[in-house]
Amino acid sequence: MQKPSLEFNGVWKRYNLIAGAAALGAAVLLASVFRRAGWFFDRDGDGIALLLGVLGIITLVIKGWQHRRESRLDAADIYVMGGLSSTVSAPGELVRHRPFRAMDAAAFCCFGLALMYTAGLLAEPVSPEGNVQEALRWAAYGSFGLLLAGWQAMQSKLLQASGSGRRRSSTEKLPAAASDAAAWGVQLFTLYAVGSSLAVWLGWIGGTDYMLRTGDIRLSSAAARLAGYVQYSNTLGAIAAALLVWQWLLQQLSRSRLLRISGALLAAPCLTVLLLTESRGALLVLLAAAAGGVLLAPRGSRLNWAGRVAWTFPGAIAAAAMAWSWEAGGGADNGAGQNIAAVLMAGLLYASSAVLLIQTSLHSTHSAAAGMKRMQSVIGILLAFTALRTVAYSWSSARFNPGEEEALATGMSRLSMYKDGWHAAGDSWLLGYGARAWELLRGSLPSAPHASTEIHNGYLDMLLTGGAVGLLLLAGLGVLLMREAGAKSRLGMLPPFVLLLHAAIDVDMCFGIFWLLLFVLAAAGSGLEMTAEQSKTGEASPRFSRRTHPEMLDAVAPDQLPTAPRFRR
Numbered sequence: 001m002q003k004p005s006l007e008f009n010g011v012w013k014r015y016n017l018i019a020g021a022a023a024l025g026a027a028v029l030l031a032s033v034f035r036r037a038g039w040f041f042d043r044d045g046d047g048i049a050l051l052l053g054v055l056g057i058i059t060l061v062i063k064g065w066q067h068r069r070e071s072r073l074d075a076a077d078i079y080v081m082g083g084l085s086s087t088v089s090a091p092g093e094l095v096r097h098r099p100f101r102a103m104d105a106a107a108f109c110c111f112g113l114a115l116m117y118t119a120g121l122l123a124e125p126v127s128p129e130g131n132v133q134e135a136l137r138w139a140a141y142g143s144f145g146l147l148l149a150g151w152q153a154m155q156s157k158l159l160q161a162s163g164s165g166r167r168r169s170s171t172e173k174l175p176a177a178a179s180d181a182a183a184w185g186v187q188l189f190t191l192y193a194v195g196s197s198l199a200v201w202l203g204w205i206g207g208t209d210y211m212l213r214t215g216d217i218r219l220s221s222a223a224a225r226l227a228g229y230v231q232y233s234n235t236l237g238a239i240a241a242a243l244l245v246w247q248w249l250l251q252q253l254s255r256s257r258l259l260r261i262s263g264a265l266l267a268a269p270c271l272t273v274l275l276l277t278e279s280r281g282a283l284l285v286l287l288a289a290a291a292g293g294v295l296l297a298p299r300g301s302r303l304n305w306a307g308r309v310a311w312t313f314p315g316a317i318a319a320a321a322m323a324w325s326w327e328a329g330g331g332a333d334n335g336a337g338q339n340i341a342a343v344l345m346a347g348l349l350y351a352s353s354a355v356l357l358i359q360t361s362l363h364s365t366h367s368a369a370a371g372m373k374r375m376q377s378v379i380g381i382l383l384a385f386t387a388l389r390t391v392a393y394s395w396s397s398a399r400f401n402p403g404e405e406e407a408l409a410t411g412m413s414r415l416s417m418y419k420d421g422w423h424a425a426g427d428s429w430l431l432g433y434g435a436r437a438w439e440l441l442r443g444s445l446p447s448a449p450h451a452s453t454e455i456h457n458g459y460l461d462m463l464l465t466g467g468a469v470g471l472l473l474l475a476g477l478g479v480l481l482m483r484e485a486g487a488k489s490r491l492g493m494l495p496p497f498v499l500l501l502h503a504a505i506d507v508d509m510c511f512g513i514f515w516l517l518l519f520v521l522a523a524a525g526s527g528l529e530m531t532a533e534q535s536k537t538g539e540a541s542p543r544f545s546r547r548t549h550p551e552m553l554d555a556v557a558p559d560q561l562p563t564a565p566r567f568r569r
Contacts, residue, residue: 015155019181022151026185026520030513031192038230039512042133048512049140056143059150066153102484103152103523107145109477114138116466116473117435125434126441134435134465141515148523151181180256182524187250187262189517190243194269197228197236201276201323202343219410224327226276235511237279238502241286244270246495246521248293248308251357252301253489253528264357267308268350271316276323285502289494296490305491308357315353319346414456414505420445421455425463432467458509481518485525492525 029048036044117135125131199205209231213224225233247270250263274282290309297305322345424441425432433441438455441464455461462474478500486493499508499518508514 018154020184022181023184023188026182027188027192030185030189030516030520033513033516034189034193035196035229038232038235038514040230040232040510042137045137045140045512049136052140052143052147053136056139056146059143059146063146063150063153101149101152102480102487103145103149103519103526106477106480106484106519106522107142107149109473109480110138110142110145112473113466113470113477114142116470120431120434120466123431123434127434127436130435137512140512141519144516145519148182148519152523152526180259180527182520183250183254183256183259183528186243186246186520186524187259187266189520190246190266190270193228193239193243194266194273197226197240197273197276198269200228201226201327220278222278222324222327224324225278226273228273230511230513232507232511233277234279234281234502234506235508235514237274237277237282238285238499238506238508239513239517240270240274240277241279241282241289241502242495242498242517242521244274244286244312245289245293245498246524248290248305248312249491249494249525249528251308252293252297252305252491261358265350265354267312267357268316268319268353271312272319272323272346275316275320281505282502285498288501289498292497293491293494296494311353311356315349319349322346322349413452417450417452417455418457418460420450421457421460421464425460425467428467429463430467430469432463432465432470435465437461437464454507454510456506458503458507461507461509481522485522487526488528492528495521495525 033039033045033048036048039045039048114135114137117131117138120131121128196205200207200210207229210227210229211224212220212227212233214220215223219225226236227233228236230236230239244267247263247267250259251267254260254263274286293305293309294302420442421438424437424445438461439453442450442453455464459471459474462470466473478496481496482493482500485496496518499514499521503509503514
């Protein structure tokens with residue numbers, strides 16, 4: 001058997017170093033924004049916006065130089081392979097037409113919104129300063145999208161670099177997909193976001209508005225809600241829900257054993273954070289995504305998806321109920337002994353859930369040994385019993401009752417805001433009022449006064465601030481990111497779907513972390529490769545799917561290429 005060339009191994013090592021740096025950079029950026037109240041306040045993101053803007057300009061310059069260089073090559077032939085076109089400029093040299101990249105288009109949607117807010121300064125908006133800040137934000141988001149698109153393009157170039165135009169033999173394995181870097185970036189950020197949030201609950205991290213403690217049942221049915229570094233429980237809940245669906249997605253689709261194991265380890269803690277936020281909207285969106293996964297998964301793997309969802313809940317519910325009881329007993333003031341016991345118990349619950357999920361991810365139910373199946377059943381029963389017992393205790397102690405009539409008052413208040421906001425948008429439906437429209441107009445609306453300075457609906461807020469033009473750009477941005485995330489599997493659309501759906505009932509779009517995480521999830525989901533098990537179910541192999549980047553075809557041996565007709569000009 002032919003061994004991989006030294007040149008190919010050199011590219012592999014170089015690629016791994018660059019991919020590791022990219023993963024760490026993405027995680028650090030997300031963690032920095034998350035730490036600064038999620039970039040809700042404009043002053044918290046000035047430095048980040050400047051950094052992203054500079055990097056975006058550099059990326060544009062590099063893209064322009066590469067485009068000019070490639071446009072000089074004279075094409076002679078056109079090949080059609082699986083719906084992708086390529087050109088040959090000289091014998092043995094393969095030059096590709098650049099395919100449509102949804103990430104590039106999404107970035108330019110952000111630039112379009114930045115330009116809209118800038119141009120709105122000429123129309124005397126309600127808040128000129130707000131328009132300037134919004135323009136800077138959207139320019140930063142667009143620059144970040146260009147960075148991710150540039151990373152995808154660079155990955156394609158690296159896949160060609162080791163062969164200098166030749167086709168590699170089938171014995172030379174490809175480096176890991178570029179999306180693995182984005183996936184590891186998400187995993188590192190998940191570890192930070194979930195770990196810091198649980199540390200806040202345990203009292204290890206203290207800060208203003210990190211926890212909401214109140215006896216008002218309209219705000220909290222457990223008298224304590226986790227808000228974490230973002231300082232807003234509902235947005236933290238939405239982030240936790242999206243990250244949890246991402247963990248399920250990794251276990252279902254990733255070919256990387258380490259990524260699947262990390263997904264199994266982080267799933268239950270993500271759900272615990274979601275439950276401790278008491279965000280009912282985020283929980284409903286999570287259940288919708290779980291049900292959507294059953295519908296979108298290939299028929300032969302739907303039970304696997306449902307199993308991963310089911311095995312996550314018992315341990316997380318038990319851990320959350322235990323955390324509520326611990327908080328009711330005095331929280332961090334209980335003493336070191338009780339605090340250590342609580343941490344050890346939570347660790348045991350998470351480990352039990354992780355064992356079930358790891359076994360489900362690494363072994364199919366058909367191939368698992370009978371003893372392993374029995375162990376899974378015993379652990380599952382124990383976790384379910386613990387969850388039911390702790391929840392029943394919490395309910396009997398009047399610590400958890402979201403069905404109270406008073407607890408539904410928030411929903412009625414939101415409906416009143418949506419109604420007034422819709423009527424106000426009709427007076428300036430094309431271009432909107434400019435940034436901070438709801439905050440400055442709410443006093444003059446029919447049902448005034450409204451206490452909230454945010455309308456709690458990202459799409460309606462854009463209709464007020466940017467009119468129909470802004471709403472169309474926003475909708476296009478969402479569609480493009482969903483398309484990018486679902487490039488190789490429809491399941492990839494679920495994590496962005498969670499964020500975009502929850503934004504329809506809350507203020508998530510006001511947070512910079514929302515958009516940056518949405519971009520990273522789309523980039524990471526676009527390259528998740530199917531497991532061998534899923535390939536058997538009939539879903540297209542990612543290597544030759546319609547969205548496979550043409551640059552990757554150079555990395556495939558000739559006998560593996562699909563046959564296709566050849567056309568001449």
